[in-house]
Amino acid sequence: MTVLDATPALAGHWTPVCAYTDLLPERGAAVLVGDRQVAVFRAFDGALYALGNLDPFSGAQVMSRGIVGTRNGEPTVASPMHKQVFSLISGVCVDNPRVAVPTYPIRVTDGTVEVSVA
């Protein structure tokens, strides 16, 4: 696997990024944390996920604009550029498991979404 973003995702330093209600069900949004772009997703059941926003296949910062769905029950997002599907849980590309995007811890505190990127 090629890890494109080698920075370890250390929990502990949480950055508030938006209100939970800013996120639409089954849609993503991009957030800027320092100079890092993170794609945050709200699944149908209300669960939140955070991935790197960079699509490793096209090199564009667009993962947040993909279609959210499931593959065999696992929540996924499809890159809007060339439609490769990634697991929202592991960041691994379902269509090509040698490629993955980074994942980040995400939580809600008092209605505010927080991510931890370092």
Next chain:
Amino acid sequence: MRLVVVGHGPAAHRLIETLAGRGFSGTVTVFGEEPRPAYDRVALTSYLSGKSVEDLTYPVPDGVTVRTGVRVTAIDRARRVVTTDAGDSEPYDVLVLATGSAPFVPPVPGRDLPGCFVYRTIDDLDAIREASRGARAGVVVGGGLLGLEAADALRGLGLDTHVIEMSGRLMPRQVDEGGGSVLRGHIEALGLTIHTDAGVRSIEAGQDGRVASLVKPDGETIGAQVVVFSAGIRPRDELARDCGLEVGERGGVVVDEGMRTSDERVYAIGECALAGGVVYGLVGPCNTQAEVAAERIMDGDASFTGADMSTKLKLLGVEVAQFGAMSGALDVTYMDPVGGVYKRLFISDDAKTLLGGVCVGDAAPYDALRPFVGRPLPGAPSDLLFAGAGGASAELPDDAQVCSCNNVTKGRICAAIADKGLTDVGGIKDCTRAGTTCGSCVPMLKQLLVKSGVDVGKALCEHFSHSRAELFDIVNVRGITTFSQLIAEHGTGRGCDICKPVVASILASLGRGHILDGEQAALQDTNDQFLANIQKNGTYSVVPRIPGGEITPDKLIVIGEVARDFGLYTKITGAQRIDLLGARVEQLPAIWRRLVDAGFESGHAYGKALRTVKSCVGSTWCRYGVQDSVGMAIALELRYRGLRSPHKLKSAVSGCARECAEARSKDFGIIATEQGWNLYVGGNGGFKPRHADLLASDLSTDDLVRTIDRFLMFYIRTADRLQRTAAWLENLDGGLDYLREVIMEDSLGICAELDAQMERHVSTYADEWRTTIEDPDKLRRFVSFVNAPGVPDPSISFETERDQIKPVLIPLEVTR
């Protein structure tokens, strides 16, 4: 080896194609007397209804020399040289005669008058078309298969058409008396006049020296300006005769089972050959003969030992089929003179073996029963007449012939499916040639796929076991308005990038709200989500609608100012509008505010929807134009703008037959005529170009619009995901004729519903961009970063090329 082929028709084409496919290493020279290379003669009549010569022409394999417009005048077998009317000669090691046949013209007085024709070549058709201008009536002499085809052509050219047949019924070789009477009923209902047990005493000229009338032996005179002879064929065996090859008493070059003549270096194939005492005039046997000759030339040992003469065709809209014998000890007959259906099966005296059958008006039993000829009946005869042995192919023996045009058995098809892992009809066609000529066995090929355990791919994705067409019906009939409801009741999981946009498109086609309303917003691909087209660096392009390609200077200036003020790259598109590229998501609302204020609307370049209706300048300005193509294009574009469909829809309107708008490369194309509009459907540019087929001619504006309405709605209702109209039409069982029946004759009784659906679309259309910029909730999504709404994406940057911006791409290292 030097191979020379005399004649360049379908049989010669099949020969050289087979040789090329098997790696023939010698030189091949083909002489054709027609001014053009070989073309599909079976489809000849379609030339008059709009197919071009190019559509019909077969490709010439690489390495083959074809000399068109050159006739071989003599064969010197001792020196092994042919000489031509061009004055040169060509030596050969092996010679193949594929000279075809000539129509038989009975020796009646007046048969050489101007206005008398035969029906065999494209030149013949051009001449008939020319003579039909200003003519009122035409007579076809001969009521067989080809005669009726010629009659169909004359009718299509607007002539009052008569058919004269010597025997007591039409198509005497294909149908019996009962079938003949039902067939006659169909054809007379179309307004043709049929004369059976009739002949021609003479053809009389008018004062201009051209044909004016035809006199029957009983003295009856038929006024007509065009006469077409189609009273049988005679083999073109004169070259063979002159060089001393053996020919049959009634014509035809005598050949053995290897298609070899009395000279071992000379073969004869196709309609000039007399094989086993028979001259074959059907494409299937002639193709087989060509393949046998090719095998033998390459030292193989294939044999031609006769052929199945079964026929299934549709003439003048009537299905006619005949297979096996046309008599038997017992028979079972069904006749419905009111409905125009006649079916008869011939059975052995012990009532166990199927001998043959005749069908008129409904040929369904043909596909299912033809392979059972000479075999035990697969069911009770009366059931077979109606159910057509439904599913009988499972019990078909392996040696039963499925494709009679190309002589392919069920066993060979099933073996190809299993060995090569074929999953669709296209694969079977590529591997076995089955279904590539007349196409009548295609439904059977589908059944064989299913029975071989191939999942023919109906399921849309892992979340729905339905096809797109089935989902459309479910949403339509059950009034479903959300994806959640649909997947809860009819699917599994939470959907994906395949089924969500499909359902979004179906909901949009059925007019269930703005595409960014509520839950629908989450179904859209990024292009529909941002109402713009994503580009490789994550920016978007903006394409305002310019209906028909007509734009005022003021509006052009607005586009220029917007592009300048937002720093966008501009390019004229192929669809007569202007693409503005390089916009970031947060710029889109501001750009569109300016455009909407200036009167622009969304161009839907981002959607699986109507794109543009392109036009030429038309009769308003052009000295050749016969109709206002710009006005029509604008009217159509405004009518169908915003219509969501299984794939993008493109259209064009040309103001005359010069076709400057390239309408025949569009999903629906319109070409003006003196009388109205010709409508073409199923065209495509792109990856697999296809010329559109003529659906209807000389339509009034109202009829044109109604026909397009129904065509589009029927396509939207039944097509697969991402299936353009070209592929949809090619896969539609029954093809263009079926489409005509459904949308012009309302054979399914759905036209009122299709009309109502289009009416709803037209009356509820609203510009997506205007409603978006007026809705603060929707606008909030147009930000690069939800936690920093004013900040542009820092990863997007541009350099300059030819005075405009160009994306700078981040180099990527990805292991794949």
